[in-house]
Structures are given as C-alpha cells and as structure tokens.
Amino acid sequence: MSSGPEALPHHQQAQETLEVFRREFERFERFNDDSMIERLALSDAREVVRDLEAVKIKYTGRKSSLSKLKKMIGDIATEHRRDFNQLLRRIEEEITTSIERIETALTEHVRLRGAQRDALDVTIPGHRLESGRLHPITLLRQRIEDIFVAMGYQIEDGPEVETNFYNFTALNIPESHPARSPLDTFYLDNGLALRPQTSTVQIRTMKRSRPPLRIIAPGRCFRRDTPDATHNPMFFQVEGLLVDRHISMADLKGTLREFVRRLFGAQTVTRFRPSFFPFTEPSAEVDYSCFKCNGKGCSICKGTGWIELGGSGMVHPNVLEAVDIDPEEWRGFAFGLGIDRMCALMYGLNDIRLLYENDMRFLRQFKS
C-alpha cells in the first residue's frame, strides 16, 4: 500500500461530507451579496435564518456525520491521526465559516428590521401618577429658610393674633401711629389684633432668649388692604433679626447681599438707601438689581433696574430696651421682606390675588 492517507476510507468519507455540504449550501451562496440580504423582508429573513440554523445543526451538530467522523479517530492508524484531525478541522471550519458569515449578516438584518418595525414613539408621555404641587409661597419660603439656616439662623414663629404690645408698643410704634388704626390693622372684638408684620416674633424671641441671637420668622401677616393686583389683606413676610456684640450696618449689608445672591444668583447687586421704620435706626430700604434685566431696566423693575426687597436697619435702642437688652452692650439688625412680592416678581405674576384663589391651573405651574 503506497497510497497517501487521502485514499483511506475515513478520509474519503470526510471529503464526501464536505461535498454534500457544499452542494446544499449553494442555495445560500447568493446571500454572500449584502444587497440580497437587504432586499429580504423581515419574515423572509427570519425564514432564512431558521433554514440556516437547521443546516448548521445538520452539518455540525451532535448527530452530524462530522461529529460521527470525529469519534472514529480511534479507528485510524496512529501515523494518520494527525492528518485526519487536520482534515476534519479544515472541513468544520469551512462549514461554520460559510454559515456564520451569512448568519451574522442575516441576524443583523433581522434585528435592524425588527427594531425599525417595533420603534417606539418616545415622545408619548411616560406612565406615572400625576403628583400634586407645592404652593409657590411654600417653595419660596422653604428656599429662604434653607439659606438662613445655613447662615446660622433659627427659624421662629409666634401667634398670628397678638396683643398691641407685641404688634406695636414694643416695636416703638407710637400710640398715635396710623398703623395702629382700624383702617390699617384688623382688630378682634376682644381688643387683640392680627399681626401686621412678623416683627412681633422678634420681640417674643428677645424676651425669651438672650443674645447672641439670629432668627428669621416667616409667616402670615394681615393688613386691611383691599384686594387688588398688588395687595391682599393677608400676605407672607419673613422677618430677620440678629443681635450680637460689635454689629454694624456693614453686617446688615453683607447678610442681605449674601441672601439675594443665593436666592437670585451671584450676579445680583444690592443697594441700600435711607428710609424710615419706627423699630430701626438707622433704617434702610434694600433694593436688588433686577434679575430679569440685570439692572438695565425692564417692565418688572418699572425701568429703574432696581427691585425693592424690603425694609431693614439697626434695631432701634428703644426696642432693645423694651425687652431688657442693653443697647450699649448689644447691637443688632433687623429686616422684613415680603414673600408674596418676591414670589410675584420671581414668577412674573401680574396679579397677586391669584396666590390665594387656589385655581388648579395656577397651582399646577409651580415646581421646586
């Protein structure tokens, strides 16, 4: 026997297997051309993928003739085994490569077409429970509280129905002051009155605790203003008070400047100008540069570039004396800011009556 291993029956059997595969695979050959695949409809492509899968199993699966041939290795003379193995590997590689090349392209095509067919309209709204909204006054009040707590202030509150002492007398508001008149302040049938400002809380706090003190008091206040676009008989105010040693107007300016920068942004500029309040001396009106136009002048700031933030000043010595704090030892500053007004400006409200009408179309517009 002088013939090479090719002449061996197992080798021949293997060659035949390859031939059979090649003949069968001929019907897939056209898919080596990508444009043929492109033309396939989704269902046809899936059909071809299944067909190809069957062929793959038929020629490389556990029951395939190739698989059987691999098990025959023991029947082969030792010196031919290496050749035989190499042959089988070559055959297997040709089969799998042929199949996989087309399979990969087809699978890709099927995924692509499938994705196109199943594409979502991602602009349709997501599923969720419709959640409620916080009132804009609450949103702003919480922001204000957060800012001042970070600056070392305690949040305080007191009664909304007050005595004349807390509403006026202790705040250095004289008996004859118009603010005390029933034209301006709401009175109850027992002589008490609704607090016209949360400065009342200053007094209660100073009577209760000794300096150093830093508080803000946000809350409802009441004045007899007939409702119109810029007035309500009830509004929210935040009163601030700091009492310490060696406090000057520079500290007041620094504090309110920091506050508006945190609330409206670091570009905000503040301006202090002289004013009058019975419970502060010296007193200052605080303006800040309009957040809308940055001080250039627009409809929000009525062309001035400035928006009034509120009143402020050094706590009047009469007020300190009313609560037994020695004005020679302690000094402080106080400020009062209207939350409703800030809210109106921040959100561009042109009629603040909306704040207390609770129209859902209004309330649903506010997000933290």
Added chain:
Amino acid sequence: MKISYNWLREFVATGLAPSEVTARLTMVGLAVDSVEQIGDDYVFDVEVASNRPDCLSHIGVARELAVILRTNLQLPFVNKSRVVGSSSDLISVRIDDVDLCPRYSARVVRNVKVGPSPDWLVARLASIGQRSINNIADITNYVMHEVGKPIHAFDLSQITDAQIIVRRARSDESIITLDGVVRRLDREMLVIADSMRAVAIGGVMGAENSEISVDTKDVLIESALFQTESIWRTAGRLGLQSEAAYRFSRGVDPEVCLAVIDRAFDLMCEIAGGTADNDAVDVYPNRKSPAQVSLRQERIEQITALRVDEAESERILLDLGFLPRENSAINQRVRDYLVPSWRFDVHREEDLVEEIARHVGYEKIATHLPASTTIGAYQKHEGRRRAIRQSLNGAGFSEAINLSFSDSSHDNLFDLLPGLKTEGQHQFLTLVNPIAEGFDRMRPTLLSGLLNAVRTNLNHGIRDVRLFEIGRIFVKDQGELQESKLPQERESLGLIATRPHVKAGSTSGSGDKGELNFYDVKGALEAIAEAINIAPFEFTPATVRHLRSGQSAIVLLEGRPIGSLGRLSHEIADAFRFKQPTFIAELDLSLIEEASQTPVRYQPLARFPSVLRDASLLIDRQIKLSDVMAFVRTLNADYLAEVSFVGVYEGSGVADDKRSLTLKFEYRSPDRTLHDEEADEAHSKIMNMLQNSFGAILR
C-alpha cells in the same frame, strides 16, 4: 409729593441735571419715584417717609439738597415795608383747647383786590398739580407748598366781632366746607369759630361762610398749630383728606408760624395790592424748648462702620439745622446738639448717626458677614412637615393657601377638630373691621376655605381637584372672657378631593381615573403616617355634622381622635352646588407632628417559601374588615404568617345586606418548606372558624 425743579432752585443754586437730583435725593432717603417734564420745568414725585413731614415742602427738600451739594439754603426774602395799622387792635384770638391747638397766629392784610393770579403763580401751582382759584387762595396754597406750613385765609368781614375762638365742635354742630359738603361735627373735632358760629374745621378745611370772595377787602391769615392725632382722626372720620390735614396730621414746624404769615402777607401785598398790619396776634401759651441730643463720635463708626471725621459730621448736622450747644466744644468726643423745630423724628444718638450716615452715603458702608456665633436650626417639626407635604404631593394633592378668614354664616356647618369646643358663637374669633362681608371670622376650620377653592375651580371648568392646606385655625381659649387673652391657634391639615362621576365604560389615558371614593382620600392620609413613621391612623365610623352618613369616619392616632374624613354632606354639597362626589378631611396637625416615631428595627427575612391561599367570604355588611382581621389574628392559627386584604365586592350577585371580602392568607414554617397539604389543613380550620363566628360563606 410733587416737587418742582425750578422752584427748588430758588433756594439752592445748582447746576445738577434733574436726573442727577433724582439719584442724589433717592440716596439720602427722599426716594424719587418719577420725574416728569412740564414745560421748562421738571417735577419730581418724591416719596416722603412718615418721619419727615418737613420734606413735604420745597424748602424742606431744598435743605436736603443743599447739604448734598455743600451749599447754602437761601430762604425767600420777605419785604416788610408796606405795613400799617395793628392786627391786635382789630382782632382777638382765644384758644379754648390748648391740647388740640397749641398755637394760633393771625394777621390781617387790608384792602386786597381779589382776582385771578398772575401767570407765573398759576403755572407754578399747575406744575405740581394744583388748580388756581383766586390770588389770595393761591398764595396760601403756594406758601404751604413752599414752606410746608398750611395757612388759611378768612374774609375778615365774615368773622363776627372779628373774634377767633378755637374750640371743640358741639355735638349738634355742622358746617358746609369749602368743597360744598355739609359736615356733621362732634366733640372730638376742633373748630375755628367766631362769636357766633364755626368758620373752619381747624387744620382740615375752611367753611363756605367765611370764604374769600371777589368782594373780600380784608383778609385774616391764620397760621396755627394743631395736634397731629386730632387732625388725623377728624380727617378720617369726615373722610376729608385735604393738603392741610395731610401735613398737620404728620407734624408741622411750630416755630415757623409767624414767618409763614410774613411770607404770605408779603405776597398778598405784592400780588393783590394789600397792606398788612404791623403786628400779628400770636397765642402760644406753652412754647417748647428744643430737644437736645448727645452724640459720641465713635458711635458713628460702631453703628454704621463708616469712618467720618468730626468736621464732616459737624457740617452735615449744622447744615441740616442742628445747633451744637455752646458749652460742647468741637474737640470733645461728646457733643450736644439742639434739634431743629421742624425735626420731630430726632430723639436719640442713633437718630443723629442716621443723619450723618445718610449724607455720607450708605453706599460707602462696607459689606461684611458677621462672624458666626449661633447654630442654624429649623422649627422643631419642619422635617416632618416637609415630609407630609411631599407625601400629599405624591398622592396627587396640590397645596392651597386660603385667606385665614371665614364667613360667620358658615359657623355651624362643620364639626370642629376634637378638643375645640362647639357650643355657640362665643367661641369664634370675630373681626370688628373685616375687609369684606363673608370675612368676619378668623377661620375655626380649614374646610370652608377648601370648599370655596373647589367652587372656584368648578366655576372655571376644572372638575378634577385635589387640594390640601396647612394653616392655623382659631378659637377662643377657655378663659375667653378675659381681655387680651390670646386665642388658641392650632396647626391644622385639611384635604379636599373631587372628580366628576365616571360614565360606565369610559376609559382614560393614564388609567387611574376611576370613580373617586372614600378610600382614595383615606390612602392619602395613611401615606402621611407612613411618610413620617408614626403609628398608623385608625378609622372608626362616626356621625360628623359636615359628612354624609355611612361615608364618614373619625381618625384616631394612638387611640386619640385627631380629626375626621368622609364624603361631604348632602346639605353642604347642595349649598355649594357641587354635583360631583367630594371628600374632605381635617386633622389636627400638631398632634400628628408631635406623635412619637416608631423605631425601625430590622426583621430577619423569611428563609423558607410561603404558601398563599385567597378566600372570598360573603358576610353581613355590618361586619367590618377590622373585626374579621382582628378575629383571625387572635386565632393563633398554625403556620399563619400574615393575613391581608385583597378586595371587596358588592353589587349584582350579592344581596344588599352582604358584601364579599377577599382576603389573602400566607402560611409559612420558620424551619422548613411547608407542604401544600399542611397549609390547606390550617386554612380550612380558619375558614370553619370564620363560618361559625361570622356566618361567612365561602364563595
């Protein structure tokens, strides 16, 4: 307050443009709201703070401007050459009430010719919005706007016996004021009278009976001083706001009375051709000496952080009219100043510091953050309150804020929160001066406001409304008869939810829009307790005035009633014209916020799977789920780990007096996997017990 630029420049030489004047005045505390060009003049609208009535005049504003410009204030020149005769021979003045009228000065101008004012005077008054009447009236008006001191001109021939008596009005007295209105006076009001009748309401307005007319020959010029409170009250009571009353109620310079008469007669002589009497009658029994205030130089810097040298602070005060006491030399660190008679607002050192600071300029004050000496803190329950708000938002409720007022006609519509007494009206807080009808009480409940809010929304066609409000409610405290006793203010939480009836078979996009019911709102409440980790609320059926019978419950927390929940009663729904189901709840928020927190302890996870069995039980309607659950739990049944509610069915196939409850039973062994048979055995035991005890029929 309207201030003319040209008029100002009669008293201060300035080349400053109107826009610069605006800026400079604003920065010393006279905020200029607007500037209007009128002809060759500019008119400033100056906002004068209530402590500075001296600036309700051109000279007052000019004085501030002179200090700003470091220049002199030039007061108008008064020509006293044309004087003859003596007023004190001709007229007499008597003040009966010195409290209400501390000073009364008068002078007579004879032989005037009443007629139209010259063009310049008409134009000047027009520039500040004043209408010309006749030359005499215009002069009094002009002088008031120049000096800030109101004066009045009487036709002397109409003053009976030439006698001026300043007295309180009689209770039955009335006069016709210059505006042609009959004014009924009372004992609190001051009149200027002659021997027969009132001829003016002092400091407020003159009467027609003594008005200047074309026939007037001799004019009595009145320059008096009136008590501010009295003028303010009188003007308020009469609803008569005149320029004079405006100034008198804020305060006028007591020392300028005679000077202003001089200025007026000078103009009358010049314009109306009169001659003035040589002297004035001046009744001023209690002249006040000027107030004195000390200033320590170092306090300026301590209070304002401004470093001001003594020469500069001295200059500012001097130019503003403050006079250093002679015995306090400039090199001393403490100086005493006499306060000018037109400044009623300066009493203490701080007031002087402010004068100096505003003229040095607030803009020159540094900005500085105070060193930290305190620790920031929220209010005690702020964390819980934010969690509650968030939880309610999650349940679809938006936050409402209503005015804190309510309508007394709603007094008896509602049961108030537990613990608030409900007998009679005396417990409610009543406003004596409400802003409008229907706002006459401080609200004793949040519910009326929330109902109004729903009505507002329904009126606007919004029919799906869920709102909550957190706010105070008010009732009088136990000792309510005591004067000045503060009322109870309680933090309350109110909820309201309404949605249209669902038509059978209709569906919507989001899928959660079924018929709104009691359990939707109950779920929102339960979520609150969970959000802040307190004991779950309990609910027991109860009769509540404002709720529909059979759909109402009292809410309990740790066994204590804290509020109610249910469907709005037919009566209130009808009164508010609500046609769709509306559910409301109100809870005492303070009790919720103060409730103790349930400690969180980790529970080991079950190691073996459980066996689940559902059971639908047909039972009498009277039997509550909680009865069944409590019963099952007391059984201590084998392997029963958990029993939970799945659903309820009532309607076709179930008799009216029955309902079908579906429960889920979970059986488990702690140490092995339970066999189905073991679970079934345990389950059927429980079913038998339920049949025996409740007559439950397994469906």
